[in-house]
Amino acid sequence: MSYLLKNATMPNGSKADLAIHDSHFVPESSLPKDHQVIDLAGKQVLPGLVDLHTHLREPGFEESETVATGSLSAVRGGFTAISAMANTAPVADTAGVVEQVYRLGQAAGLCDVFPIGAVTQGLNGQTLSEIGAMADSAARVRVFSDDGKCVFDPLIMRRALEYVKKFDGVIAQHAQEPTLTQDAQMNEGEISAQLGLKGWPAVAEEAIIARDVLLAEHTKSRLHICHLTTAGGVEIIRWAKARGIQVTAEVTPHHLLLTDDYAKNYDPIFKVNPPLRLESDVLALRAGLADGTIDIVATDHAPHSSESKDCEWSVASFGMVGLETALSIVIKTMVETGAMTYADVADRLSIAPARIARYENHGQPLEIGNVANLTVVDTASNWIVDRDLMSTRSKNTPFHGFELPGVVTHTFFNGKLVFGE
Amino acid sequence: MKHLLSINDLSRDEAILILDTAAELARISDGPMKKLPTLRGRTIVNLFAEDSTRTRISFEAAAKRLSADVINFSAKGSSLSKGESLKDTAQTLQAMGADAVVIRHPASGAPFRLADNQWMSGAVINAGDGTHEHPSQALLDAYTMRKHLGKGAKDLAGLRVAIVGDILHSRVARSNVLLLTKLGAHVTLVAPPTLLPFGVDSWPVTVSYDLDLVIPQVDAIMMLRIQQERMHEIFFPSAREYSRYFGLNRDRVNALNPNAIIMHPGPMNRGLEITADAADSARSVIVEQVSNGVSVRMAILYLLLGGAPIEGGIN
Amino acid sequence: MKTVLPAPDMSRAIVRIAHEILERYDGADSITLLGIPTRGAHLATRIAAAINAIEGGQVAVGTLDTTMHRDDLRTRSPKALLPTLIPPAGVEGRHVVLVDDVLFSGRTIRAALDALGEIGRPTSVSLAVLVDRGHRELPIKADFVGKNIPTSRTEIIKVNLVEVDGTDEVTIAEGGSK
Ligand SMILES: [Zn+2]
Numbered sequence: 078m079s080y081l082l083k084n085a086t087m088p089n090g091s092k093a094d095l096a097i098h099d100s101h102f103v104p105e106s107s108l109p110k111d112h113q114v115i116d117l118a119g120k121q122v123l124p125g126l127v128d129l130h131t132h133l134r135e136p137g138f139e140e141s142e143t144v145a146t147g148s149l150s151a152v153r154g155g156f157t158a159i160s161a162m163a164n165t166a167p168v169a170d171t172a173g174v175v176e177q178v179y180r181l182g183q184a185a186g187l188c189d190v191f192p193i194g195a196v197t198q199g200l201n202g203q204t205l206s207e208i209g210a211m212a213d214s215a216a217r218v219r220v221f222s223d224d225g226k227c228v229f230d231p232l233i234m235r236r237a238l239e240y241v242k243k244f245d246g247v248i249a250q251h252a253q254e255p256t257l258t259q260d261a262q263m264n265e266g267e268i269s270a271q272l273g274l275k276g277w278p279a280v281a282e283e284a285i286i287a288r289d290v291l292l293a294e295h296t297k298s299r300l301h302i303c304h305l306t307t308a309g310g311v312e313i314i315r316w317a318k319a320r321g322i323q324v325t326a327e328v329t330p331h332h333l334l335l336t337d338d339y340a341k342n343y344d345p346i347f348k349v350n351p352p353l354r355l356e357s358d359v360l361a362l363r364a365g366l367a368d369g370t371i372d373i374v375a376t377d378h379a380p381h382s383s384e385s386k387d388c389e390w391s392v393a394s395f396g397m398v399g400l401e402t403a404l405s406i407v408i409k410t411m412v413e414t415g416a417m418t419y420a421d422v423a424d425r426l427s428i429a430p431a432r433i434a435r436y437e438n439h440g441q442p443l444e445i446g447n448v449a450n451l452t453v454v455d456t457a458s459n460w461i462v463d464r465d466l467m468s469t470r471s472k473n474t475p476f477h478g479f480e481l482p483g484v485v486t487h488t489f490f491n492g493k494l495v496f497g498e
Numbered sequence: 499m500k501h502l503l504s505i506n507d508l509s510r511d512e513a514i515l516i517l518d519t520a521a522e523l524a525r526i527s528d529g530p531m532k533k534l535p536t537l538r539g540r541t542i543v544n545l546f547a548e549d550s551t552r553t554r555i556s557f558e559a560a561a562k563r564l565s566a567d568v569i570n571f572s573a574k575g576s577s578l579s580k581g582e583s584l585k586d587t588a589q590t591l592q593a594m595g596a597d598a599v600v601i602r603h604p605a606s607g608a609p610f611r612l613a614d615n616q617w618m619s620g621a622v623i624n625a626g627d628g629t630h631e632h633p634s635q636a637l638l639d640a641y642t643m644r645k646h647l648g649k650g651a652k653d654l655a656g657l658r659v660a661i662v663g664d665i666l667h668s669r670v671a672r673s674n675v676l677l678l679t680k681l682g683a684h685v686t687l688v689a690p691p692t693l694l695p696f697g698v699d700s701w702p703v704t705v706s707y708d709l710d711l712v713i714p715q716v717d718a719i720m721m722l723r724i725q726q727e728r729m730h731e732i733f734f735p736s737a738r739e740y741s742r743y744f745g746l747n748r749d750r751v752n753a754l755n756p757n758a759i760i761m762h763p764g765p766m767n768r769g770l771e772i773t774a775d776a777a778d779s780a781r782s783v784i785v786e787q788v789s790n791g792v793s794v795r796m797a798i799l800y801l802l803l804g805g806a807p808i809e810g811g812i813n
Numbered sequence: 814m815k816t817v818l819p820a821p822d823m824s825r826a827i828v829r830i831a832h833e834i835l836e837r838y839d840g841a842d843s844i845t846l847l848g849i850p851t852r853g854a855h856l857a858t859r860i861a862a863a864i865n866a867i868e869g870g871q872v873a874v875g876t877l878d879t880t881m882h883r884d885d886l887r888t889r890s891p892k893a894l895l896p897t898l899i900p901p902a903g904v905e906g907r908h909v910v911l912v913d914d915v916l917f918s919g920r921t922i923r924a925a926l927d928a929l930g931e932i933g934r935p936t937s938v939s940l941a942v943l944v945d946r947g948h949r950e951l952p953i954k955a956d957f958v959g960k961n962i963p964t965s966r967t968e969i970i971k972v973n974l975v976e977v978d979g980t981d982e983v984t985i986a987e988g989g990s991k
Pocket residue numbers: 224225226251303304350351
């Protein structure tokens with residue numbers, strides 16, 4: 078199929094027509110006669126969004142999400158590439174598992190599914206997994222993470238950082254000091270004290286970030302900090318970047334909007350790891366994202382069955398789904414507040430994550446000759462989030478009932494219209 | 499008031515109404531009327547997912563004196579203690595026609611989940627949830643203080659109360675801080691810094707690390723139970739050191755004001771947070787707290803269930 | 814709104830009730846007056862004072878709250894309890910005279926009889942009211958009545974007493990649209 082997209086608003090604000098044929102952007106003159114014309118007047122186009130932090134639950138927890146349902150959820154949210162976290166069952170710690178996930182993504186055919194490899198075997202934190210074999214596999218893994226768990230042992234972290242230099246890889250750290258966060262339930266603050274829920278101090282996150290930027294400096298390797306949540310963490314990243322350390326950082330949409338106030342009715346839909354923090358943290362994260370200290374937004378899409386949320390807070394699972402709301406939350410918190418432009422959105426949600434993970438064909442300029450990965454968003458329209466109308470297999474969105482700006486109307490992946498009409 | 503989940507659910511006037519009602523119920527059930535027909539035909543479920551014989555018996559006695567039907571659902575060790583089935587349990591109780599559920603649960607906030615309208619429609623009474631709150635205990639403590647120290651006043655204005663011990667993990671302390679300050683008392687929390695909650699400096703209380711400085715300045719001193727396992731979690735170096743700095747012993751009892759009372763929510767760790775002679779001294783009202791508990795819980799049950807089965811405040 | 818029992822008439826009615834009670838029980842020794850709070854309790858105190866003025870001595874007087882025994886609890890929000898104060902002699906073997914301000918449906922008196930039954934077994938129970946306005950829903954009648962005032966169901970009878978309301982009088986008013 079070939080498409081002519083007319084009157085699109087480009088990330089830099091200019092107006093353009095875009096011609097797509099045979100998976101690439103082409104000159105309008107080389108479109109075949111039977112192409113479809115779509116009028117995008119008033120609509121914003123962005124390079125296809127890239128998520129560096131997605132939990133797809135397959136293999137092992139297919140009742141919560143599969144690669145296929147997660148892919149559908151992704152393209153509805155405007156993503157053309159997602160990164161499957163390693164904490165499946167079995168853990169993605171061998172070439173076999175990452176190739177399986179990669180092929181499931183190919184079979185679904187809606188977007189690229191790039192597996193993330195585990196840093197340690199079975200996420201045990203003690204022995205390195207076969208990082209080289211995963212890098213050399215058909216999945217060509219470049220991002221390694223024990224996400225869900227922190228790579229706590231400093232020697233293991235050092236070795237991992239060193240080892241991935243061989244193929245320009247990056248270690249994505251879930252920064253959580255485990256002894257300070259044993260049984261922790263929510264941000265440690267006045268609200269946790271009032272609710273009698275065990276606190277999760279900011280320092281437990283910041284201490285690991287501080288340690289790891291120093292390790293990254295020492296090893297001259299690439300470090301990525303997952304889901305930053307504290308103002309102190311932003312400060313450490315800012316300091317490290319100023320020092321020339323190769324560190325990048327992400328923030329989730331929910332940490333850009335929600336605070337620990339939402340725990341007050343004990344509804345575990347707001348239970349997430351790392352936890353929702355304070356208003357002052359939210360503002361620091363927004364400022365950090367706007368000034369580039371935080372490089373990207375990543376969803377930490379974490380599907381869970383309803384049983385694991387329809388229970389007491391302390392026994393509920395951590396996590397929220399986020400693929401279908403991410404762009405809208407970014408528009409609400411960053412664009413509508415004037416902190417970022419759509420060019421910045423294109424950078425934080427597509428260009429920068431593709432660069433960090435070395436994903437080819439993603440995060441590229443919308444130019445003739447490049448692969449046509451493209452997201453169209455109606456920025457003038459609002460929608461009301463309805464968990465029952467989402468494509469993800471799980472319903473654990475904290476935004477059910479929220480009115481959000483920005484409706485994704487079309488997603489093109491490899492020149493194919495995979496969402497919208 | 500549809501539920502009693504937290505002291506925050508009560509206005510000052512509602513709290514005083516509970517105390518007044520309890521006082522009148524204590525008078526008539528100590529005197530002429532042992533049993534009242536008020537809740538005849540109403541079903542109250544005691545849903546205890548955690549051991550607490552004393553609280554369960556207290557609520558059971560209160561319900562029976564008001565002629566309610568009582569079903570005891572002790573779920574320790576059963577599927578309920580795993581938590582996944584709290585919702586199923588709630589729906590079962592709903593199907594059984596429970597008018598009220600008295601819930602004790604190890605998870606903070608479990609009563610809030612139970613009170614979620616999609617789970618069940620009856621009244622929910624929090625009989626202690628995790629390290630969150632224990633509102634009926636605070637009400638009986640306030641009742642006991644008012645009776646001994648209130649000088650006829652409706653509230654506790656001007657009363658000086660020390661709460662000593664593991665504030666961090668104490669639902670009794672949380673509920674008492676909310677209620678006693680609501681009633682005008684001045685509360686001092688005394689504990690090692692490790693056992694004080696984060697942000698306690700924003701609470702409407704005074705904090706002290708020195709029990710001996712506080713002792714002569716209070717009208718009531720409430721000792722909290724210290725769980726042995728806190729020692730293993732490195733909150734303090736040893737039981738002996740804890741007792742030395744934060745235990746109530748004979749010398750500290752002697753340093754109290756002549757009219758000051760000694761309280762403890764029970765069960766006591768004699769020899770750790772309180773010595774036997776302190777617990778059994780003439781100042782101690784610990785045994786009386788138990789009997790006051792029944793009257794206060796009768797008042798709570800009457801005020802929650804005695805009226806029309808509609809949402810709305812106490813008039 | 815109009816006054817149907819002004820203060821002087823009220824005083825006379827109370828004195829007359831005192832005389833009738835004494836006449837029926839042949840003196841004050843075996844009588845226990847139990848007023849139903851709030852206004853019934855004040856009326857009981859006044860009747861007791863009248864009896865004492867006639868007889869000399871101290872007639873036993875107390876209060877009996879009916880809140881916890883009412884059969885209409887589930888139709889309204891819970892009420893604060895009012896005091897029940899039983900004189901030291903108790904009710905066993907006594908002639909108990911219940912005292913209330915207005916006799917209407919009779920349900921309060923039924924609740925009072927139930928409450929009394931929990932306390933003990935009096936030799937007899939009788940009922941004194943300042944106003945009987947009719948419309949009984951139960952087989953209950955007053956033994957001593959200050960004044961019978963025929964009413965429609967919707968009219969509102971209000972007994973004002975100095976102790977509570979600052980003035981002594983009984984008024985009648987048209988009911989609202991309810
Ligand atoms: Zn994580």
